[in-house]
Amino acid sequence: MAPTTALVPVEEYRALAVAPEQLKEIIAENVGALGASEFDLDRVSIPTGGGTAWSVPTIEGEELVKEIAGIIVMQRDARAYWERSLDESGGGTPPDCTSTDGLVGYGLPGGDCTTCELAKFGSKSGGRKGQACKQMKQLFMLRPDTLLPMVVNLPPTSVAPIRKYMLRLASDARPYYAVITRLTLEKVMNGGGVPYARAVPSVAGPVPDEQLPAIRSYMAALKPVLARTVAPAESEYEG
Numbered sequence: 001m002a003p004t005t006a007l008v009p010v011e012e013y014r015a016l017a018v019a020p021e022q023l024k025e026i027i028a029e030n031v032g033a034l035g036a037s038e039f040d041l042d043r044v045s046i047p048t049g050g051g052t053a054w055s056v057p058t059i060e061g062e063e064l065v066k067e068i069a070g071i072i073v074m075q076r077d078a079r080a081y082w083e084r085s086l087d088e089s090g091g092g093t094p095p096d097c098t099s100t101d102g103l104v105g106y107g108l109p110g111g112d113c114t115t116c117e118l119a120k121f122g123s124k125s126g127g128r129k130g131q132a133c134k135q136m137k138q139l140f141m142l143r144p145d146t147l148l149p150m151v152v153n154l155p156p157t158s159v160a161p162i163r164k165y166m167l168r169l170a171s172d173a174r175p176y177y178a179v180i181t182r183l184t185l186e187k188v189m190n191g192g193g194v195p196y197a198r199a200v201p202s203v204a205g206p207v208p209d210e211q212l213p214a215i216r217s218y219m220a221a222l223k224p225v226l227a228r229t230v231a232p233a234e235s236e237y238e239g
Helices: 018-032 156-173 208-223
Strands: 043-045 054-058 061-065 069-079 097-099 103-105 134-142 150-154 179-189 196-207
Touching: 018 208, 043 054, 069 103, 069 150, 069 208, 134 156, 134 179, 150 156, 156 196
Parallel strands: 043 150
Antiparallel strands: 054 061, 069 097, 069 134, 069 179, 097 103, 134 150, 179 196
């Protein structure tokens, strides 16, 4: 397992040395006219069974690391509902209803997520306390050695820690892209004594003020490139 890595200065991030137009050209040359979606990016999910190491994709293969550090350049609330459970479907099926902002759902039943019965606690099958429609968080993290961000998929059990982290940054008058965020994992037990892993976010360091314009330009260039969306896979959001 790879050890915890030293913090890389923002000035050494490869993506910030590339002009936004050049970034678009590189992506267009490699993936063609259809462009890319967020689901074409490298993706990382919380490990099952209470594991405390992230499995991060690399050119050479998967690498186990104790932490992920980078700049969050996009973040998104999302929801997804599968009428059939993962055990019944075997996974790999698109959701019956999905939301890319956590507010409006598309599919069946669709509509206002804030008033949907499936988004209420206690709606999960089997009389469990959770929500039938899963509330999720996606963090698009730019790492020092890559031109494109990695998508960190966080299940319902990790939404609250990330939300508190974001609010603490807001209370300190810092947008999420103005810091280098470190994500580690902690092993916890649910009410039934079953272990699971939960994301633990922290500030690894500040982004210098002089680097913020470059990050904002990068973010502006990235959004239209990743405009095409795809439904998530249920196996990414267990928990």
